[in-house]
Amino acid sequence: NGLPEGTVYPTGFTGTNWQDQIFRTAVSQDYTLQITGGNEKGNHLISGNYLNQEGIIKRTAFRRYGAQINLNRNVSKFFQVGSNTNITYTYYQLGKTNTSGAQPSLISSALFFPPTWPLEDPYADVRQQYVNASGLSNPLLSIYNSNDKTNSSRIYTSGYGQLNFSRYFNFRQRFGFNANSNFRQTYYSRNIPEGRVPGGLASEAQNSYSQLTLESLLNFKKTFKKVHNVTSVPAFAYEKGNSYWNQQRASN
Secondary structure, eight states: OOSOTTOSSOTTOOOOOHHHHHBOOOOEEEEEEEEEEEETTEEEEEEEEEEEEEOSBTTOEEEEEEEEEEEEEEEETTEEEEEEEEEEEEEEEOOOOSOBTTBOOHHHHHHHSOTTSOSSOTTHHHHHTTTGGGTOOOHHHHHHTEEEEEEEEEEEEEEEEEEESSSSEEEEEEEEEEEEEEEEEEEEOTTSHHHHTTTSEEEEEEEEEEEEEEEEEEEEEEEETTTEEEEEOOEEEEEEEEEEEEEEEEEO
């Protein structure tokens, strides 16, 4: 069967709990710092956030860095400005807990992979041949012979400027800009089922999107003799979006 005599059940071996080998007690950290203030001239809010979550599966994690800036200012009784900006960066390191066709998941492999196989096994490749048809893989080997990482960034900002000609008549210009980008890298070694046939499998994928919005509004509102209301809001809007996507795959 390809295994030397005495290696199927090693001397003194009491079995392997594969769930204990891939799961861990995960730690989560979340920090936020915020500064606010204001007076009759305006107000401001500035905040930052950091989140770090370990996954309960080894070599999985999620991290997020964020910043927010809100500003409003009464420059004069004729002119006001304001803006709202959010910036976020996230990082994912994933484990394969789903299945794709005949490819195994970490969870099913941890539950059903033979507990009679030792952790440090020079004949792991030979043993793997006996469970290939079952869609299982050595879960610990899968964790340390694969990578699935994604880096994402996003910025969203909006603002306005308002010019007051009188208490009945004003002009407001609004703007909004949104941009996000995602970059994902995956790798499966030839030592695990996902990469065994192609001799190792790697991929990179990147996508990005941006959008600009402009709105111009001319506002008139007045009440005559306390009973007649006149309202007029001529407006102009402009919107433009751009997107980009590419992917590369490589195998031996």
